[in-house]
Structures are given as C-alpha cells and as structure tokens.
Amino acid sequence: MSGRLKKMCLIAAAAVSLAWLPSQTKADWLRGHQLKAQCELDAARPDWSFCDGYVAGVAESLKLGGAVCQPDDIEPVKLSKIVVAYLGKHEDALPQVAFALSGRALKEAYPCPDKAR
Numbered sequence: 001m002s003g004r005l006k007k008m009c010l011i012a013a014a015a016v017s018l019a020w021l022p023s024q025t026k027a028d029w030l031r032g033h034q035l036k037a038q039c040e041l042d043a044a045r046p047d048w049s050f051c052d053g054y055v056a057g058v059a060e061s062l063k064l065g066g067a068v069c070q071p072d073d074i075e076p077v078k079l080s081k082i083v084v085a086y087l088g089k090h091e092d093a094l095p096q097v098a099f100a101l102s103g104r105a106l107k108e109a110y111p112c113p114d115k116a117r
Contacts, residue, residue, distance in 0.1 A: 030054075032094035032101045036087040039080055052076040055083050058102040067103065070110040082109045 035054065042049030056076040062068040070079070086105030087094060093101060 030098040032087055032090075032096050032098050035098035035102070036084060036094060039084045039087075042080075043084075048076065049080075051080045051084075054098070055080045055102055055106075058083075058099055059106050062103055062106060066112060068106045068110045069112040070106065079106065082106065 035051070039049075039051035039055075042051040053076070056079060059068060059070055059074075059079050063070060083102045083105045086108065087101060090101070
C-alpha cells in the first residue's frame with residue numbers, strides 16, 4: 001500500500017471513529033444493585049461466574065495498586081461472598097458504582113498493614 005493510500009485510510013478510520021464517539025461517550029457503569037443481583041444468581045453455579053470474574057478483577061487491580069492485601073491463594077468464590085455480604089449490609093449504597101463498593105468490601109476484609117514512613 002502506498003504511503004498516500006495508507007494516510008487516506010488512517011484519516012477515514014479516524015473520521016469514522018470520531019463520528020461514532022458521541023453516541024458512546026456516556027459511561028454505563030455497573031452499579032451495586034446490579035452486581036448484587038448477578039452474584040445472587042451466580043451463587044448456584046458450580047464453576048466460575050461473571051460475579052467471580054468481576055470481583056477477582058477488582059481484587060487483583062487493587063492488590064497491584066497496594067490498596068488491598070488478600071492472600072495470593074484465595075479463591076474467587078470467597079472474594080465474591082465477601083463482596084455480596086458487604087452489599088447486603090450496605091443496601092443504601094447500592095446505586096453507587098460496583099467497582100467502588102467491591103473495593104470497599106475488599107479493603108475492609110483485607111486491609112494492608114500500615115507502611116513505616
């Protein structure tokens with residue numbers, strides 16, 4: 001492909017992307033009540049579920065950032081149960097973003113020791 005044709009393709013791709021963007025800019029965050037409902041449905045599943053994967057992803061990202069200190073060998077199902085229990089105790093917070101609520105639950109369950117300054 002010639003340099004000019006490549007440049008035109010890139011410009012066309014950018015134009016299509018920009019035309020598509022305005023309809024997709026509104027964030028549709030998963031909320032606490034949605035996560036709680038999904039986790040309750042998933043509780044009967046014998047294998048990994050959406051709930052387990054979502055909560056494990058939150059836990060891993062917070063652990064990498066040093067915000068939580070759960071054991072390395074913890075099962076995702078246990079993490080999900082911790083989050084569901086937290087959501088059950090904080091019904092008034094369910095309209096909030098699920099990532100933040102999950103983070104609070106995990107920080108409460110697995111706080112990191114204070115680091116010496």
